[in-house]
Amino acid sequence: MSALLNGSSHSVLEVAGLTSGYDAAPVVRDVSFSIDPGEILVILGKNGMGKSTLLKTIMGFVRASSGTVALDGADITNGPPHLIARRAVAYTPQEYAIFQDLTVAENLRLGVESDDLLEDRMGDVEAAFPRIVERLRQRAGTLSGGEQKMLLLSRGLIARPKIMLIDEISEGLQPTMVAKMAEVLKATKQKNGVAVLLVEQNLPFALSVADRYAILKIGEIVARGDAAHADTAATLEEHLRI
Numbered sequence: 001m002s003a004l005l006n007g008s009s010h011s012v013l014e015v016a017g018l019t020s021g022y023d024a025a026p027v028v029r030d031v032s033f034s035i036d037p038g039e040i041l042v043i044l045g046k047n048g049m050g051k052s053t054l055l056k057t058i059m060g061f062v063r064a065s066s067g068t069v070a071l072d073g074a075d076i077t078n079g080p081p082h083l084i085a086r087r088a089v090a091y092t093p094q095e096y097a098i099f100q101d102l103t104v105a106e107n108l109r110l111g112v113e114s115d116d117l118l119e120d121r122m123g124d125v126e127a128a129f130p131r132i133v134e135r136l137r138q139r140a141g142t143l144s145g146g147e148q149k150m151l152l153l154s155r156g157l158i159a160r161p162k163i164m165l166i167d168e169i170s171e172g173l174q175p176t177m178v179a180k181m182a183e184v185l186k187a188t189k190q191k192n193g194v195a196v197l198l199v200e201q202n203l204p205f206a207l208s209v210a211d212r213y214a215i216l217k218i219g220e221i222v223a224r225g226d227a228a229h230a231d232t233a234a235t236l237e238e239h240l241r242i
């Protein structure tokens with residue numbers, strides 16, 4: 001769904017001059033970008049460049065010292081994470097952030113407000129990851145690493161978010177599973193107009209799903225462009241060389 005069709009002219013997410021960190025020195029420095037409905041932006045960068053911190057700052061887990069984060073035009077800067085989540089922002093952290101001792105169904109239940117909603121939306125999970133629906137009663141900690149990532153993404157999907165913030169979902173996954181993740185993300189954006197902010201180190205995966213990219217270097221965006229542009233591969237190689 002385009003911004004024109006749904007009657008709004010603003011981006012889903014607008015980050016402007018965002019600076020944040022943990023101690024004295026900022027980790028994210030003066031970062032600005034916006035994402036439209038149904039668009040996937042990937043933030044690329046080597047280890048320790050501030051990618052995860054950027055997502056955590058948007059979610060309100062890390063405090064912004066300056067700059068703003070706006071969701072659908074409303075200022076959410078430094079808002080409490082649970083209220084940001086309630087505004088249809090789904091956050092999939094890099095860590096295996098599921099409750100190992102709860103069942104798969106109980107973990108999914110955390111993504112919605114009621115048991116009824118969980119039941120109503122189980123079809124969303126079935127369409128994306130049938131394997132997760134087959135394992136609803138299983139303890140989540142007994143799932144394979146790839147299945148746990150599917151569960152994480154499923155929990156985000158059933159919240160029916162406007163935007164998903166996804167931190168290195170492809171890390172440690174087999175190529176077939178990475179391809180499956182790409183398929184699900186593309187389908188989600190196309191079918192529901194969901195916007196996605198992806199943090200990645202896996203270049204082929206990132207470029208297979210993203211519309212645009214931005215490269216983060218020591219907390220700053222040093223390059224950006226269209227994922228499909230002919231010069232993109234060369235630009236990325238230059239910036240991401242070890």
Ligand SMILES: Nc1ncnc2c1ncn2[C@@H]1O[C@H](COP(=O)(O)OP(=O)(O)OP(=O)(O)O)[C@@H](O)[C@H]1O
Nearest residue numbers: 022023027045046047048049050051052053054094
């Ligand atoms: N909780 C924390 N307290 C203090 N410093 C932190 C904390 N979390 C991260 N940092 C530091 O912030 C910097 C950026 O880390 P961040 O995790 O955002 O990078 P990243 O680009 O996501 O890297 P990676 O891909 O390795 O996760 C690093 O120097 C890291 O040591």
